[in-house]
Amino acid sequence: MKIIKCHNYQEMCLCAAGIISEEIISCPSALLGLATGSTPVGIYKELVRRFNKGELDFSRIRTVNLDEYVGISPENPQSYRFFMDNNLFNLVNIDKANTHIPDGMETDPHKACRDYDEILDREGKTDIQLLGIGRNGHIGFNEPSDSFYPRTSCVKLAKSTIEANSRFFENSGHMPEQAYTMGFYDIINAKKIILAAYGKGKAEILNRALTGPITPQVPASILQLHPNLTVCLDEQAAALTTA
Numbered sequence: 115m116k117i118i119k120c121h122n123y124q125e126m127c128l129c130a131a132g133i134i135s136e137e138i139i140s141c142p143s144a145l146l147g148l149a150t151g152s153t154p155v156g157i158y159k160e161l162v163r164r165f166n167k168g169e170l171d172f173s174r175i176r177t178v179n180l181d182e183y184v185g186i187s188p189e190n191p192q193s194y195r196f197f198m199d200n201n202l203f204n205l206v207n208i209d210k211a212n213t214h215i216p217d218g219m220e221t222d223p224h225k226a227c228r229d230y231d232e233i234l235d236r237e238g239k240t241d242i243q244l245l246g247i248g249r250n251g252h253i254g255f256n257e258p259s260d261s262f263y264p265r266t267s268c269v270k271l272a273k274s275t276i277e278a279n280s281r282f283f284e285n286s287g288h289m290p291e292q293a294y295t296m297g298f299y300d301i302i303n304a305k306k307i308i309l310a311a312y313g314k315g316k317a318e319i320l321n322r323a324l325t326g327p328i329t330p331q332v333p334a335s336i337l338q339l340h341p342n343l344t345v346c347l348d349e350q351a352a353a354l355t356t357a
């Protein structure tokens with residue numbers, strides 16, 4: 115595990131975007147595993163800036179996202195499809211047909227999950243997986259539980275996740291309480307993983323995830339087992355990390 119402690123959010127984003135850029139340049143048809151939420155916003159901004167400077171070409175890049183809310187359409191501004199389109203895909207020369215996100219509008223959870231697993235199986239190992247971390251240690255929307263569920267599943271969001279994310283839904287109705295999420299096998303199967311986090315709200319859980327016991331009660335703790343994990347943190351998120 116390599117931990118990179120940056121001064122602030124902006125520097126953390128430059129660091130993570132730099133690693134992803136290297137991947138895109140060295141492998142023009144790379145499969146990127148992508149995350150949503152507040153953490154990657156600046157990372158995507160930096161990738162778009164590099165694209166606009168002519169440094170990056172997304173024309174053959176493929177992507178798989180971690181998760182999507184259940185019951186939310188791609189046109190809903192709170193959907194993760196909308197987020198990805200507006201923060202990255204619409205701003206670079208990626209072929210949207212090569213971008214994949216679980217189908218939040220599929221009402222049969224079994225079908226939604228198996229369909230996404232099929233896509234993940236077809237696309238293969240991600241060359242690089244970008245992750246954020248929830249305050250309860252979740253990765254993707256794999257909430258603390260009794261087991262590491264390997265593949266895509268329909269999860270009931272934890273109370274703390276609903277509290278953390280409902281701010282985004284203030285003007286657009288009720289926040290969904292379920293999501294489809296990629297499972298641990300597919301996350302850990304990545305060739306490289308970047309875990310990015312900022313702010314003091316993540317400091318305590320990061321220390322537990324990176325130095326504590328590996329347990330599904332702290333889902334991100336499984337990342338300790340990955341042979342090529344880079345953790346990019348700002349000063350506040352890194353404050354309690356003894357790793």
Ligand code: F6R
Pocket residue numbers: 148149150151152153154180181245246247248249252253254255
């Ligand atoms: C979202 C995702 C989540 C977030 C986590 C942190 O696709 O996978 O695990 O990374 O909830 O969210 P932020 O970045 O908003 O603190």
